[in-house]
Amino acid sequence: MNNRAADRMFKKAEAALVKSFFSPRGVFCLRNVTVMGLMIGFTAILSRFGTIYITPTFRITFAYLPGAAVAMLFGPWAALVFGFASDFVGYITNPVGAYFPGFAISDMVHYFIYACFFYKRPYKFLPVLIKAVAARLLFVAVIVMGLNYFWMSILTGAVAGSYFTGARLISNLALLPVHALLIAYTCKLLERVKPYIFSHWRGKA
Numbered sequence: 001m002n003n004r005a006a007d008r009m010f011k012k013a014e015a016a017l018v019k020s021f022f023s024p025r026g027v028f029c030l031r032n033v034t035v036m037g038l039m040i041g042f043t044a045i046l047s048r049f050g051t052i053y054i055t056p057t058f059r060i061t062f063a064y065l066p067g068a069a070v071a072m073l074f075g076p077w078a079a080l081v082f083g084f085a086s087d088f089v090g091y092i093t094n095p096v097g098a099y100f101p102g103f104a105i106s107d108m109v110h111y112f113i114y115a116c117f118f119y120k121r122p123y124k125f126l127p128v129l130i131k132a133v134a135a136r137l138l139f140v141a142v143i144v145m146g147l148n149y150f151w152m153s154i155l156t157g158a159v160a161g162s163y164f165t166g167a168r169l170i171s172n173l174a175l176l177p178v179h180a181l182l183i184a185y186t187c188k189l190l191e192r193v194k195p196y197i198f199s200h201w202r203g204k205a
Contacts, residue, residue: 027077035073035197036082039066043086044093058171060178064110065186071114072190073197079115083108102151106143113138114183123191125184132183133176140172 026032046063053059067086071079087104117135118128145165153161172179 027074028081031197032074032078036070036078036085039070040082040086040089042066044090047090048094054171055167058167060171060175062182065182067107067111068114068118068183069186069190071111072118072187073194075119076112076115079111080108083111100151100155102147102154106147106151109147110139110143113142118187123187125188128187129180129184132180132187135183136172136176136179140169144168144172 043063043066046061046066050063051059051061067079067082070082084104084107087107088099091099113135117131121128121131148168149161149165152164155161156164
């Protein structure tokens with residue numbers, strides 16, 4: 001009987017956690033939207049001025065960090081909206097060719113991955129670092145080798161798409177330790193500012 005009761009309590013807690021994770025309630029309050037707007041601005045600035053091109057296809061960028069922070073703070077719904085909005089604002093501030101919405105989908109999935117790994121998760125550096133490596137590897141598999149290859153094949157053809165995908169694959173794998181450390185330290189920084197954001201600066205849905 002005790003085992004059955006414990007099992008029911010565990011299932012209820014698990015269902016509540018899943019419901020809380022995917023619930024959009026309270027996500028788009030004034031506080032959160034304000035923070036997201038600031039982060040979109042930081043993303044546009046980092047995309048324009050914080051990207052280092054070693055070669056035309058090999059680059060070092062930190063523009064994903066504000067979006068990762070939004071995903072860690074506010075969860076999957078905020079991550080999806082941020083991905084679309086940041087891609088569109090990035091195009092408006094630095095238009096290159098015609099706007100292609102496929103890359104907005106890539107950004108939405110990218111930040112959703114961070115929400116799945118880090119939203120409402122306790123912070124301990126080593127587990128977070130391991131999860132950061134896993135998140136970046138999933139990003140490489142799903143976004144770089146999957147979605148972005150598909151979009152580039154549509155825009156430039158399969159041969160050129162394979163070339164760009166190969167170059168981005170090499171750059172992302174080569175910089176994997178750097179990106180994982182940056183994500184882990186971003187998570188550590190957010191642990192320090194969370195009390196201010198969620199306690200001292202209250203927003204209403």
